[in-house]
Amino acid sequence: MQENKTQIVIGSDHAAYQLKEKIRQYLIEIGMDINDVGTYNEDSVDYVEFGIKVSAMVSSGKYERGILLCGTGLGMSMVANKFPHVRAALCNDLFSAIMSRRHNNSNILVMGGRVIGEELAREIVRAWLETPFDGGRHQLRIKKFDRIEEMV
Numbered sequence: 001m002q003e004n005k006t007q008i009v010i011g012s013d014h015a016a017y018q019l020k021e022k023i024r025q026y027l028i029e030i031g032m033d034i035n036d037v038g039t040y041n042e043d044s045v046d047y048v049e050f051g052i053k054v055s056a057m058v059s060s061g062k063y064e065r066g067i068l069l070c071g072t073g074l075g076m077s078m079v080a081n082k083f084p085h086v087r088a089a090l091c092n093d094l095f096s097a098i099m100s101r102r103h104n105n106s107n108i109l110v111m112g113g114r115v116i117g118e119e120l121a122r123e124i125v126r127a128w129l130e131t132p133f134d135g136g137r138h139q140l141r142i143k144k145f146d147r148i149e150e151m152v
């Protein structure tokens, strides 16, 4: 019988390739089923391309959750939040990661490979995966900003 593993899509640019490798290993350790869309080495690439790959898969519903990494996390989060239904949260600290799940129901976690180290990144990923959405008034707030897509 096939195991029912949680699926996650992950991508990075060259600046965060090393961190992606560490996070990928961690996700495997904790039993997740990962789709790694690259990049696969430290040759210079455009973060935009990998941001689009991951965000499109979350936006379409193919994956419930994604992780994006670049040097600062800024470029990836800007790209990701252009996609409908994507709520990408740039979290280079633990508190933001937890609150991005509780209050914002974030579905893409973004981190900066040149900002944080491996240990903190692992803690952030763990907390982000484990923390549920609070719902209630926070759901109403999300509905409110979802309408922006119809307004512009």
Ligand code: RB5
Binding pocket: 013, 015, 016, 047, 070, 071, 072, 073, 074, 075, 076
């Ligand atoms: C690449 O040098 C760098 O610009 C990129 O990783 C990211 O930090 C962009 O926001």
